[in-house]
Amino acid sequence: MDSTPLRLAVVIASTREGRFGPTIGDWFVEQARGRGDLELDVLDLADAALPDRLTGYGTPTPNAVAAVTPRLAAADAFVLVTPEYNHSYPAPVKTLIDWHFTEWQAKPVGFVSYGGMSGGLRAVEHLRGVLAELHAVTVRDTVSFHGAWDRFGPDARPVDPDGCAAAAKSMLDQLAWWARACARPGRRIPTSRLDLYRTSALSVGATNRRKVGMIMTSEVVSPRRTSWAPVVALGLAMLVVTSEMTIAAVTLPGIGADLAVAPSVTAWVLLAYALPMAALAIPAGRWSDGADVRAAFALAMIGVGAASVLVGMAPTFWVVVVGRLLQGAAGALIVAVYMPIITTSVAREQRGRAIGFVITIMTVGSMAGARWAVSSPRRGVGVRCSW
């Protein structure tokens, strides 16, 4: 089992002057620190002072929000320490939630609630519905303090420390379980619509929104940690795809001589690869959206291998062409899963490096294809024996 500490953001929700929240928050933070499997970041909304007026799409993010967002993004899990105000939760929590979207996705949220008779439980139940909208998962067990001010002594310690510690442990155990389950790389959240209205770069009308609502899509869970093996495998696959394009151009005269085909006809070797690459790129991308990207990638690699064997063993020119068509189709699938593999394997902050790596490999592949074909001992059949 993964023993890396989980990053837990503890949000102190009340900002009221003379608030009781920090007493409860301090006790809870002490409980969480004592476990050893959590790295804590305490976000006090009184200090964060988030503006309650949201900005328009495409306008700059206020500094107060920009200071908080990376802290939410870095968290594997959240605990909201919230009182109950008028049978619900305080407004600053909603403000924090509404300023963000992906930062909540596929992460668990636990609650430490407090209040009068209700112990803040009505605030918690309202938050569960709100957080579900953001694809966050709320854990069942809650720590709640009914008549909170009577539950803590003058020393700001709970009057029933063991009972309170047991409740905190139960909630944190569930939170940690969910955090590890949600953080597994490659996880996707299937959704029935695109949340375009949350994408700051886009502003769409109601009609478009309804149209877009018909599209089935999925939201990728961005991994918190990078696994480089899929990126390296992708790089090698891209080396094959791009070198396939240039290797054939150099070898056309040899192919013509080897298989007794006129030079004008040999151009089909190039076309047969490029056509499916162009025609299938969009359908392959759409298909792979709903599929397991790693399985789609494996299928594409098997396709490239099988098609290459066919090209290599082709008894006639037109069998070469059929093999090249299949190579191009498999290549289109590799190109289609390029971005999904990166987004599901690489942590957000390392994506630029991963994309740069793959693009460098693609450039090398297009140069190497020509080089390999020219240096092939049987120049004419370079394309037939290369892959």
Ligand SMILES: Cc1cc2nc3c(=O)[nH]c(=O)nc-3n(C[C@H](O)[C@H](O)[C@H](O)COP(=O)(O)O)c2cc1C
């Ligand atoms: C505006 C307001 C509304 C409240 N409404 C409720 C309520 O509906 N139910 C409840 O149990 N307690 C209610 N309370 C009591 C609070 O839960 C309690 O005072 C708590 O300590 C507030 O948290 P804070 O001191 O950290 O701000 C309310 C308090 C305030 C200030």
